[in-house]
Amino acid sequence: MSNNTQQAERTHQPSSQNPPRPDAMGFLREHWNTAAPFGALIVLVVVFTLMNSTFLTKNNGLNILSQSSVLLVLAIAATFPILMGSIDLSIGAIVTLSASVCATLAQQYGAWVFLLCPFIGLICGLANGLLVSYAKLPSFLVTLGTSFTFVGIAKFVTDGRPVPVAVSDLSQWFTGSIFGIPKVSLWAVVALVLTTLIASRTRLGRYMYAIGGNELTSRLSGVPVDRTKVYAFLLTGFLAGAAGLLQVFRVRSSTPDLGDAFLLLAVAAVVMGGTPLSGGVGGPLRTVTGVLIITTLSNGMVIGAVHPFLQTVVQGLVVVIAVAVTLDRKKLDLVK
Template sequence: METNVTSIATKTPNATREPGVNAKFEVVKRGVPLAMLVLLIVIFSIASPRFLTFSNLLIVLQQGTVLLVAALGMTFVIMAGSIDLSVGSIVALAALAAALTADSLGAAAIIPAIAVGAVAGLINGVLLAKGKVPSFIATMGAMVVYRGIVLLFTRGAPVSIEDEQFLDVYTNRTLGIPHSVIIGLVLMVVAYGIINRTVFGREVRAIGGGERVAILTGIQVARVKIYMYVLLGALCGIAGLLQAARAMAATAQLGEGLELDVIAAVVVGGTPLTGGVGSVVGTMLGVLIITLLSNGMNMAGVDPYLQNIVKGTVLVCAVFVTIDRKKIGIIK
């Protein structure tokens, strides 16, 4: 009996201390994106006097809008423990749909853009949820297919957009703020509400926390996964519209490599690839970090090839800090 009491007494301090240590670690993790953002602002302000000006910061916000819109959708997917490698191709496909209809529909070309994006997301969701194909494999194949469709229609040539009403979606301003930035902020507020105030948001988080447990609690996992991929696709549709308006054309190269920036923004913002937790505010900070990295390095004259190395290093470090090693084998 004495041995058992001694054993329990020995283990109790560790058991009681561990939750506190974990809680402190979580607080530190949540503060990392903000600290990183502040550090980047300080470094680039010293490296380039033109960096911390109102005009440049407005450029950063406008440049980051496409990334933000797509990253908001990716937050749901990664929060559920899945991934989507086809976002860049969906953006290109939606941009093509917008470009082909812009001259006849004007700003209403957002409808076919969102529709095409949502359908692409639906296909991804069905492959994943009903076909039981791992998200990495399903979306990697979809990435090639969607990009191939864009190439088939464009034959490698740009599809120009001349409709002023359509282009105004990106260039026009209200109170000095570009409409594209306003669109991004509105969508961010909506995404925040969905994640934190709806049953759907709680179900997505529960699936990421443990799919088997989510099924046992009555959550329709397949349905939720399909919905979240449709949501991501629709947001990629809006991102495609903004990208097409910015470039005044749709091209086969549009959105290439965007998936890396989107995933990086979400993970750098504190949403681990293993899922279970996620934050729209964190994603916004991640987007600002990725956008400021590119903008600041360009202004500081950093070699473009070196910039990719820096971005990749930031992503690896973010994964290292945020990933839950107990769940490393169950990324779906």
């Protein structure tokens, strides 16, 4: 081979010192689950601001912050089962049960009984976790069944009637504001920080991601899958009970349908935030974006005077679109 030919081949060989520029479309596809929710949130803010100038104001911003707080705690609760490729459909029922039981007991024993709300949720989460992990039942069916059970117990305890919650020293910890920021929002931030640390810095968090990525491979690698699922549902139940505590003080009453509206919104927020139902990726921080999308959408439609029934239609369509966009079609065994 001539020297000219060898020199030409060396000229056409890619240099390790000058790697090719990354493909923009490839980068977008790789980070789609993160970029898309932020883009959707920005679009919503722009659209609603153009529709009504009162949308982008300080007072409405604080209103959105307050509205999103309880939903954020409950959406974080829903994040952990979904992160494993499972699902918990009983989180709304846990909100109702924990609030109803504590509101009933508080009439006799005082408001400090409400601190038991997260632990009532913990018991509910334990029941779900044991049935899913050791009875080997699908999480979808287990939590669907236990949701009816929890709501039934709540209605039995309260005789199906609303239970008013009186103002007390304890309620001052969860109502009002500090430096203009609603206290309920600060509690939601505390929950977000703690759960983010659990998901990113602990062995339990790494195990949940691994199970969501591939449960069989995780078992073969020595991951305690059954025990991890129990812990995840325990955490979910505890957070759902905490959401019940925040919500009952927020509305000053416990009703038989207190948590009904939260289930669809919480699952939608998780999926829209970038944690797909197939599991393995995502986490609490991404859920924040989904919660803001849901709350901004709801708030904007109210300000825009959209009919309440049509608001429900829009929210349902948004959930379907979010699932379609985030679903990993290589992993069609969605609910494990």
